[in-house]
Amino acid sequence: MPSSKPPIVWSNVIFFALANFAAFILVPLWGLMHGYSGWAWSFFALFVVLTGMSITVGYHRLWAHHSFKARAPLRWLLAIFGGMALQNSILNWVARHRVHHRYVDDVTRDPHSIKSGFWHAHIGWMLREWPTTEADYSRVKDLEKDPIVMWQHRHYWTLVWVMNLGLPLALGLMVGDVAGVLLLAGALRLALSHHFTFFINSLAHLWGRRPYSDENTAVDNPAVALLTWGEGYHNYHHAFQADYRNGVAWWHYDPSKWLINLCAWCGLAYDRRRTPAFRIQRARLAVELRRLQRLAETPGLHETWRGALEREYQRFCETVNQWQEVQAQKVRAGREAMNDRWLKTELRTSFKELEYRLKMQRRRLHVLAGELNDRVRSSLSPPTVSG
Numbered sequence: 001m002p003s004s005k006p007p008i009v010w011s012n013v014i015f016f017a018l019a020n021f022a023a024f025i026l027v028p029l030w031g032l033m034h035g036y037s038g039w040a041w042s043f044f045a046l047f048v049v050l051t052g053m054s055i056t057v058g059y060h061r062l063w064a065h066h067s068f069k070a071r072a073p074l075r076w077l078l079a080i081f082g083g084m085a086l087q088n089s090i091l092n093w094v095a096r097h098r099v100h101h102r103y104v105d106d107v108t109r110d111p112h113s114i115k116s117g118f119w120h121a122h123i124g125w126m127l128r129e130w131p132t133t134e135a136d137y138s139r140v141k142d143l144e145k146d147p148i149v150m151w152q153h154r155h156y157w158t159l160v161w162v163m164n165l166g167l168p169l170a171l172g173l174m175v176g177d178v179a180g181v182l183l184l185a186g187a188l189r190l191a192l193s194h195h196f197t198f199f200i201n202s203l204a205h206l207w208g209r210r211p212y213s214d215e216n217t218a219v220d221n222p223a224v225a226l227l228t229w230g231e232g233y234h235n236y237h238h239a240f241q242a243d244y245r246n247g248v249a250w251w252h253y254d255p256s257k258w259l260i261n262l263c264a265w266c267g268l269a270y271d272r273r274r275t276p277a278f279r280i281q282r283a284r285l286a287v288e289l290r291r292l293q294r295l296a297e298t299p300g301l302h303e304t305w306r307g308a309l310e311r312e313y314q315r316f317c318e319t320v321n322q323w324q325e326v327q328a329q330k331v332r333a334g335r336e337a338m339n340d341r342w343l344k345t346e347l348r349t350s351f352k353e354l355e356y357r358l359k360m361q362r363r364r365l366h367v368l369a370g371e372l373n374d375r376v377r378s379s380l381s382p383p384t385v386s387g
């Protein structure tokens, strides 16, 4: 971050101050004095889900990364409720998000780099005219061809006012609780959904594990996933951004992935992109091997540990090379392979075998890591696990 700070964006400062004051001071006060109707709570819950998921499923996984394709009715819905979330138009949001991925952690280019501190990554980046936050439209040429994206960009502010003031007002009048609906479904919903998204830029780059890549600050954290509609598996996401899943295991809490699956089941979404299992295993093993190699450099540790790790590393490289050969074979065979059942089966079993080999190697490394950690902590003696 440069030493002389750029000018303050007063409109944003005043807006965030008022929104958070309304959400965290006025809302509880009004609740204590007058209480809220069941309708107000219901609209609050509905809009928290709709606006939150329109950002994660729509802005993020659909438009920023093209990790799946969506039919027009779904895209309209995501564009309208995404606008209600008040996080800028799809075009502006995606332009900055793509820069974040491209230059993650670079304080001179990443719009909300965690290297500039928690506050800056969470909200501070929007409070001053930082040069890093300027939207680069050359990165969103693909979206300029999407009529729904361009409609939303042109009518963004009208959409914001209609959805954030007009809609709660109309619903409040309908159910006879104008103040309650405005405060809960308007103010509290807006402030909460803002912070939930902001946590992806702050907490998901700070607090958690890095199993798929140790090259940037993005982390996996199931607790953050609970608050961010599944986006807490951010280390996986930065490693494989084209994947429509952030929580890759079926049991990972990722409601955005489940919603995309549900939409695919209804025919509203299609062409969901998944990273091949081998590439995921390869990334995990590479990180683990690097970690163990660093640990094995501990002074005084018997060199057999380094030998065992070196042998594991060689095996890993062999498996990766073989996988690349099978890939090349598949490309050479081209479309014919898809029609030749025998060739197709042969390629599939080769991929499965190599995937299995990496899986077994991960198990071996797990045992090796346990022993190595013990040895580093206590006595320094040769391994009992054979390489």
Ligand SMILES: [Zn+2]
Pocket (backbone or CB within 6 Å): 100, 104, 200, 201, 205, 218, 234, 238
């Ligand atoms: Zn990130």
Ligand SMILES: [Zn+2]
Pocket (backbone or CB within 6 Å): 060, 064, 065, 097, 101, 237, 241
């Ligand atoms: Zn992303």
